[in-house]
Amino acid sequence: xxxxxxxxxxxxxxxxxxxxxxxxxxxxxxxxxxxxxxxxxxxxxxxxxxxxxxxxxxxxxxxxxxxxxxxxxxxxxxxxxxxxxxxxxxxxxxxxxxxxxxxxxxxxxxxxxxxxxxxxxxxxxxxxxxxxxxxxxxxxxxxxxxxxxxxxxxxxxxxxxxxxxxxxxxxxxxxxxxxxxxxxxxxxxxxxxxxxxxxxxxxxxxxxxxxxxxxxxxxxxxxxxxxxxxxxxxxxxxxxxxxxxxxxxxxxxxxxxxxxxxxxxxxxxxxxxxxxxxxxxxxxxxxxxxxxxxxxxxxxxxxxxxxxxxxxxxxxxxxxxxxxxxxxxxxxxxxxxxxxxxxxxxxxxxxxxxxxxxxxxxxxxxxxxxxxxxxxxxxxxxxxxxxxxxxxxxxxxxxxxxxxxxxxx
Amino acid sequence: xxxxxxxxxxxxxxxxxxxxxxxxxxxxxxxxxxxxxxxxxxxxxxxxxxxxxxxxxxxxxxxxxxxxxxxxxxxxxxxxxxxxxxxxxxxxxxxxxxxxxxxxxxxxxxxxxxxxxxxxxxxxxxxxxxxxxxxxxxxxxxxxxxxxxxxxxxxxxxxxxxxxxxxxxxxxxxxxxxxxxxxxxxxxxxxxxxxxxxxxxxxxxxxxxxxxxxxxxxxxxxxxxxxxxxxxxxxxxxxxxxxxxxxxxxxxxxxxxxxxxxxxxxxxxxxxxxxxxxxxxxxxxxxxxxxxxxxxxxxxxxxxxxxxxxxxxxxxxxxxxxxxxxxxxxxxxxxxxxxxxxxxxxxxxxxxxxxxxxxxxxxxxxxxxxxxxxxxxxxxxxxxxxxxxxxxxxxxxxxxxxxxxxxxx
Numbered sequence: 051x052x053x054x055x056x057x058x059x060x061x062x063x064x065x066x067x068x069x070x071x072x073x074x075x076x077x078x079x080x081x082x083x084x085x086x087x088x089x090x091x092x093x094x095x096x097x098x099x100x101x102x103x104x105x106x107x108x109x110x111x112x113x114x115x116x117x118x119x120x121x122x123x124x125x126x127x128x129x130x131x132x133x134x135x136x137x138x139x140x141x142x143x144x145x146x147x148x149x150x151x152x153x154x155x156x157x158x159x160x161x162x163x164x165x166x167x168x169x170x171x172x173x174x175x176x177x178x179x180x181x182x183x184x185x186x187x188x189x190x191x192x193x194x195x196x197x198x199x200x201x202x203x204x205x206x207x208x209x210x211x212x213x214x215x216x217x218x219x220x221x222x223x224x225x226x227x228x229x230x231x232x233x234x235x236x237x238x239x240x241x242x243x244x245x246x247x248x249x250x251x252x253x254x255x256x257x258x259x260x261x262x263x264x265x266x267x268x269x270x271x272x273x274x275x276x277x278x279x280x281x282x283x284x285x286x287x288x289x290x291x292x293x294x295x296x297x298x299x300x301x302x303x304x305x306x307x308x309x310x311x312x313x314x315x316x317x318x319x320x321x322x323x324x325x326x327x328x329x330x331x332x333x334x335x336x337x338x339x340x341x342x343x344x345x346x347x348x349x350x351x352x353x354x355x356x357x358x359x360x361x362x363x364x365x366x367x368x369x370x371x372x373x374x375x376x377x378x379x380x381x382x383x384x385x386x387x388x389x390x391x392x393x394x395x396x397x398x399x400x401x402x403x404x405x406x407x408x409x410x411x412x413x414x415x416x417x418x419x420x421x422x423x424x425x426x427x428x429x430x431x432x433x434x435x436x437x438x439x440x441x442x443x444x445x446x447x448x449x450x451x452x453x454x455x456x457x458x459x
Numbered sequence: 460x461x462x463x464x465x466x467x468x469x470x471x472x473x474x475x476x477x478x479x480x481x482x483x484x485x486x487x488x489x490x491x492x493x494x495x496x497x498x499x500x501x502x503x504x505x506x507x508x509x510x511x512x513x514x515x516x517x518x519x520x521x522x523x524x525x526x527x528x529x530x531x532x533x534x535x536x537x538x539x540x541x542x543x544x545x546x547x548x549x550x551x552x553x554x555x556x557x558x559x560x561x562x563x564x565x566x567x568x569x570x571x572x573x574x575x576x577x578x579x580x581x582x583x584x585x586x587x588x589x590x591x592x593x594x595x596x597x598x599x600x601x602x603x604x605x606x607x608x609x610x611x612x613x614x615x616x617x618x619x620x621x622x623x624x625x626x627x628x629x630x631x632x633x634x635x636x637x638x639x640x641x642x643x644x645x646x647x648x649x650x651x652x653x654x655x656x657x658x659x660x661x662x663x664x665x666x667x668x669x670x671x672x673x674x675x676x677x678x679x680x681x682x683x684x685x686x687x688x689x690x691x692x693x694x695x696x697x698x699x700x701x702x703x704x705x706x707x708x709x710x711x712x713x714x715x716x717x718x719x720x721x722x723x724x725x726x727x728x729x730x731x732x733x734x735x736x737x738x739x740x741x742x743x744x745x746x747x748x749x750x751x752x753x754x755x756x757x758x759x760x761x762x763x764x765x766x767x768x769x770x771x772x773x774x775x776x777x778x779x780x781x782x783x784x785x786x787x788x789x790x791x792x793x794x795x796x797x798x799x800x801x802x803x804x805x806x807x808x809x810x811x812x813x814x815x816x817x818x819x820x821x822x823x824x825x826x827x828x829x830x831x832x833x834x835x836x837x838x839x840x841x842x843x844x845x846x847x848x849x850x851x852x853x854x855x856x857x858x859x860x861x862x863x864x865x866x867x868x
Binding site (some may be wrong): 319 | 465466468469470471472473480481482483484486487489490491492493494495496497498499500501503504507510512513514528531532533534535538542557558561562564565566569570571603611657659665666686688689691703704705706707708709724725726728729731732734735737738740741744745809812814815818822868
């Protein structure tokens with residue numbers, strides 16, 4: 051075995067990330083991750099865990115005790131929720147309005163739930179009556195839906211769904227990875243039983259930690275499936291009465307024991323990501339959750355005004371668009387990949403491509419988290435304007451950034 | 460909802476972490492995590508992913524193409540391996556020599572495998588003949604075992620196990636989280652089909668990323684279970700012919716597609732943890748893998764000499780101890796928790812408690828990763844010596860650090 055010694059420290063190029071996420075991390079978040087480690091059961095560490103729980107209660111606007119982190123990406127948070135809430139054979143209703151609805155259905159199917167889906171075309175959202183009708187017909191244990199689906203940029207209105215679930219004795223789970231902090235999500239007020247998110251969108255952090263929150267009702271249900279693993283189980287441990295969760299890593303019953311008073315060993319907490327997640331929340335709380343949403347609304351509005359002035363047609367129902375991302379049709383006369391690559395490699399600005407039925411049809415442009423800023427919006431619009439025209443675009447020239455400036459005024 | 464604004468940046472106290480891990484991260488690793496993010500499909504990012512694969516091939520001493528990261532803690536790596544390798548009903552043999560053997564059995568059981576275990580008392584390791592006899596009797600599809608089990612400090616010799624597995628057509632999976640880089644693990648030479656590790660031991664990083672490597676034979680088997688998820692599946696995607704993996708997040712077939720040439724979207728890579736994992740490997744490669752093992756042997760030997768001079772009785776079969784951790788019986792005349800707490804809170808040094816049958820019986824003291832250093836060893840021994848004597852210890856006084864100094868000479 052030859053040991054090569056020419057490996058260098060990774061040196062990422064400077065990029066302004068204006069796609070649908072991940073976006074640039076807030077420098078304060080990056081600094082937080084460079085703090086030195088402490089032990090798992092150091093009182094300082096368990097104090098940090100409690101503090102992180104408190105911070106995410108603020109972000110979620112909830113009093114839920116079980117507000118904590120899953121050590122993985124936002125997709126890990128989704129899987130932890132679904133495999134812990136759903137027994138094999140349990141009915142789950144998944145309203146699908148884009149790619150991430152399909153993901154929820156897929157994960158629930160793998161967990162052997164009986165998956166029922168309803169769909170609206172990409173670019174639309176569900177009306178509460180559609181959800182209610184399906185719930186009354188299917189009588190699911192769980193309603194699992196996405197708030198903001200970046201694949202379509204739509205933001206599903208949720209304010210009436212919790213009442214429908216409560217009236218029909220359905221647990222309401224929502225993945226709000228793409229929408230949280232950029233759009234309103236008062237978890238208790240809207241009666242959402244379970245929410246999972248990630249850091250890499252409007253929270254201004256990297257992917258790799260998934261904050262979640264569970265209502266007491268949901269946590270009590272999950273505890274009935276708890277299985278304390280051999281090797282640390284004692285005679286005092288009460289095992290659940292329902293079929294246990296088929297994942298160890300995602301067994302929320304055990305994860306609650308780890309974050310709770312017993313501090314029962316489960317995984318080894320990803321300390322740097324905890325510092326990171328905690329700092330993401332701190333920054334949002336310092337600004338104010340409502341103020342952060344308003345900021346996303348402001349800069350998302352400026353971006354929308356800019357791309358419209360540039361002559362680009364916006365995809366989907368604008369009245370239900372997330373504040374933090376917009377999709378625009380790629381003009382016929384330009385090659386989408388060429389423009390996107392030149393934006394990245396010459397201008398240093400990343401805009402997003404798309405999936406599924408929208409593949410090759412639209413670009414997705416984000417204004418989220420640390421990049422929901424005036425300078426980021428103006429740089430992106432100015433450069434996209436120039437880059438389009440460098441590639442044969444026939445629409446308006448030199449108007450995009452000026453329209454955004456006018457919007458700000 | 461009252462928004463509180465008195466949350467401060469987390470400010471971890473200075474600790475020297477000399478337990479069984481996590482330990483202090485190498486400062487270069489912490490700096491690597493503070494690098495700014497880039498997009499998931501930026502050519503720089505896919506280049507970093509390829510480079511990270513190459514680096515871990517060096518760490519594992521393997522040519523395995525499928526050498527990559529699982530985005531979660533080392534436990535996530537274990538679960539990804541077991542749920543992807545084992546179909547429901549498949550036989551798996553798990554030799555258990557400590558807590559983490561129980562964990563492998565537990566995770567395999569949750570995956571509905573037919574789990575067979577053999578055990579040796581804590582503090583011992585298996586002889587190859589014991590493994591061979593059990594394999595011939597049980598005829599498992601997979602042998603799953605731990606190399607270094609921190610719960611007992613033992614390092615299972617593995618050099619003959621690969622041949623036994625090959626002769627009996629068994630896939631050989633090993634969790635080497637605690638032992639890798641502190642003890643030899645030439646994956647190809649020892650014919651190990653699948654290895655998962657973590658960063659938080661001898662690699663000198665934080666928990667939160669799990670490097671893995673798969674032989675072609677193992678990868679080919681796993682690909683037969685591949686299921687490409689709805690929402691990104693196209694007509695060109697070949698689905699596997701075997702029952703698909705019941706986890707989406709841990710489906711190694713999909714994770715290979717993400718790290719491979721197709722770059723098929725799965726999770727959003729945890730970029731900061733990738734920077735981190737990559738830097739951990741770079742540092743080891745710069746030192747040399749064999750040199751890193753020798754360093755752990757040197758400082759682990761000095762620690763052993765020191766605790767023996769302190770009059771502490773060492774737990775288990777010393778000839779099979781991991782280089783990077785030692786367990787010592789807590790002297791009768793002192794209270795274990797009092798000493799450990801004073802070491803932490805007054806001296807700023809963390810030593811480890813223990814699990815299961817050793818709970819309250821032994822302390823575990825590590826010399827691993829960034830802390831496999833002379834100054835860390837001498838500080839720990841000097842302080843433990845004083846702390847014991849401050850708490851009524853009746854053994855030798857003022858000898859521990861001097862014995863280690865003598866060992867270094």
